[in-house]
Amino acid sequence: MAFKKGQCGNPSGRPRGSANKRTLIRDALAATFPEGEPGFWLAVAQQAKAGDLQAAEMIAKRLYPTLKPTSQEVTFSLSGDTPTQQATSILQAIAAGEVPPDTGKLLLDSVAAALGIKEADELAQRIAVLEQRLAEQQADNE
Secondary structure (H helix, E strand, O other): OOOOOOOOOOOOOOOOOOOHHHHHHHHHHHOOOOOOHHHHHHHHHHHHOOOHHHHHHHHHHHOOOOOOOOOOOOOOOOOOOOHHHHHHHHHHHHOOOOOOOHHHHHHHHHHHHHHHHHHHHHHHHHHHHHHHHHHHHHHHHO
């Protein structure tokens, strides 16, 4: 059955009091282990101590989450008032080795995004001027 435009697929919403996955898992742990979640982790630690590599990996992932890449801070001279001049400045900094290529791409994307925002603002202003002129012409014709 296809959804109708403008109509929610589940108008009554999620029922009140329905348990989410986290609650269901905690309830299962409480039913299985006397101490609940701490008892579960105690059992996992005992298995890891006994040589279970999957249990050890589980603990390691909890204690030491995987590292996420971060961009390093760079300092360089961004010259130019126009987006084109700024982009050229960034490209020159990349070519000179002052800025890593991945960071340079982020900077270029930021300049492009700022340019898009500026263009949208200018278009909105131009439309407002055109609408005002049209309203004035219509008022003069009446």
